[in-house]
Amino acid sequence: MNESSAVVRVRGLVKEHGQGESRVRAVDEVDLEVPEGQMLAVMGPSGCGKSTLLHLLGGLERPTRGEVWLAGQRIDTLGERALARMRRRSVGFVFQAFHLVEELSAAENVELPALLAGRSLREARRRAGVLLERVGLAGRARHLPSELSGGQRQRVAIARALANQPLVVLADEPTGNLDSAATLDVLRIFEELRSAGQTLVIVTHDERVAATSDRLVSMRDGMFVDDTRLAGSHPRGLGGLIGLEG
Amino acid sequence: MQDAVLAMLAKEPSHGYVLRARLRQSLGPLGESMNPGQIYVTLSRLEKAGLVVCERADGLPERPDRKVYALTPAGQQRVTAWLTEVGWPKPDQAEFHLKLVAAAAARLADPVELVAAQRRELLRRLREVQQAILAEPAGSKALLLLEGVVLRLQADLRWLEACERAWSGADDPRVDDSRVDDSRADDLRANDLRADDRVEGA
Numbered sequence: 001m002n003e004s005s006a007v008v009r010v011r012g013l014v015k016e017h018g019q020g021e022s023r024v025r026a027v028d029e030v031d032l033e034v035p036e037g038q039m040l041a042v043m044g045p046s047g048c049g050k051s052t053l054l055h056l057l058g059g060l061e062r063p064t065r066g067e068v069w070l071a072g073q074r075i076d077t078l079g080e081r082a083l084a085r086m087r088r089r090s091v092g093f094v095f096q097a098f099h100l101v102e103e104l105s106a107a108e109n110v111e112l113p114a115l116l117a118g119r120s121l122r123e124a125r126r127r128a129g130v131l132l133e134r135v136g137l138a139g140r141a142r143h144l145p146s147e148l149s150g151g152q153r154q155r156v157a158i159a160r161a162l163a164n165q166p167l168v169v170l171a172d173e174p175t176g177n178l179d180s181a182a183t184l185d186v187l188r189i190f191e192e193l194r195s196a197g198q199t200l201v202i203v204t205h206d207e208r209v210a211a212t213s214d215r216l217v218s219m220r221d222g223m224f225v226d227d228t229r230l231a232g233s234h235p236r237g238l239g240g241l242i243g244l245e246g
Numbered sequence: 247m248q249d250a251v252l253a254m255l256a257k258e259p260s261h262g263y264v265l266r267a268r269l270r271q272s273l274g275p276l277g278e279s280m281n282p283g284q285i286y287v288t289l290s291r292l293e294k295a296g297l298v299v300c301e302r303a304d305g306l307p308e309r310p311d312r313k314v315y316a317l318t319p320a321g322q323q324r325v326t327a328w329l330t331e332v333g334w335p336k337p338d339q340a341e342f343h344l345k346l347v348a349a350a351a352a353r354l355a356d357p358v359e360l361v362a363a364q365r366r367e368l369l370r371r372l373r374e375v376q377q378a379i380l381a382e383p384a385g386s387k388a389l390l391l392l393e394g395v396v397l398r399l400q401a402d403l404r405w406l407e408a409c410e411r412a413w414s415g416a417d418d419p420r421v422d423d424s425r426v427d428d429s430r431a432d433d434l435r436a437n438d439l440r441a442d443d444r445v446e447g448a
Contacts, residue, residue, distance in 0.1 A: 045411075180393070184379065184380075187376070187380065188380055191377075207369065207372060207399070207403045208372065208376060208396065208400070210369060211369050211370075211376050212376055212377075216369065218362075226362055226366075228369070230369060230370055230373050238275050238278065238378055
């Protein structure tokens with residue numbers, strides 16, 4: 001793999017929580033490269049370190065050791081302000097609990113990151129309109145989060161994550177609070193993002209989300225124990241999945 | 247398949263190609279692998295069994311498929327019986343379970359790695375079905391069937407997770423000490439195997 005094509009690259013990544021006796025290693029010597037346009041799913045039991053890994057990739061936490069690179073720029077050594085700027089401009093976050101601003105409408109939530117990144121109100125509005133359309137919520141732009149269903153709130157959160165055309169979207173259990181139909185809506189959006197070449201890293205318990213991705217890594221005790229490419233396998237036809245003989 | 251074809255004839259006598267089209271519509275992408283002649287094979291079996299009768303319709307002479315199939319009273323009875331029957335496909339976990347037990351006992355293979363390989367295979371299938379769902383138009387009858395296949399695969403994947411936990415002996419205080427020691431050694435070997443697997447994935 002050409003290193004310059006990796007949007008996310010980490011080397012020897014270690015993250016320890018706590019001090020002395022109670023010290024726990026949440027991420028244990030992880031190496032990872034996510035090439036541009038890849039949709040990567042990270043699975044593993046609770047407490048395996050997958051959320052911590054995601055936070056490290058997005059500069060929400062700093063590693064104890066190791067390097068984090070985003071599109072050729074090393075981010076773990078950046079100062080606080082530079083790191084915050086990098087997060088706003090280059091990373092889109094999607095969380096299980098949506099984390100929308102409850103006092104703002106759907107459109108205003110989506111505008112916010114663009115405004116914080118210094119874009120004009122006009123540009124932020126235009127972009128929010130496009131993005132809400134893209135997630136199928138153009139008709140809900142003026143609604144407050146409390147007036148939306150869980151699935152709709154998550155779609156707003158995805159639109160918000162895309163506001164600054166991030167290099168990578170990092171999603172932590174994006175379907176964890178959603179029913180089957182809402183999960184499918186989110187998967188449909190991820191699939192569209194994937195075909196548009198958006199790089200995505202998704203931490204998930206949901207096999208459906210994992211199966212939509214190009215590649216799946218499994219984590220156990222802070223380490224990768226499996227790395228599987230799902231895309232590009234030869235389809236054998238769906239007929240074999242149901243018994244129709246006779 | 248025989249029962250389903252019979253039940254479709256309960257509405258009205260029908261041409262084979264009409265039955266085939268209705269089947270295809272209900273099955274969506276899952277019916278794509280259906281052999282074009284399969285419906286006729288099924289119908290002729292049903293005819294031999296006395297469950298349907300075949301009449302030549304006064305259709306257009308150039309039409310090759312002029313046969314109209316209808317239920318016989320025996321066919322009607324069988325449809326009624328089929329509708330009230332509560333038989334269900336049996337899940338077949340036993341074979342895989344025995345494979346793991348045998349592999350571990352004879353040290354033929356690492357059960358944890360067998361589980362991982364099985365999991366990859368099911369995830370690939372899940373991916374195929376998932377993509378079929380995303381490609382299916384809204385309101386398609388086949389969506390519900392595809393959803394059923396997804397749920398079944400998810401259940402199987404969760405069971406494999408339980409297998410993985412049990413056979414790796416991790417975080418399970420109920421496993422006795424000798425087993426834990428064995429499985430630790432297995433884990434080390436499993437890690438070596440997994441390193442090879444990454445190459446396969448690329």
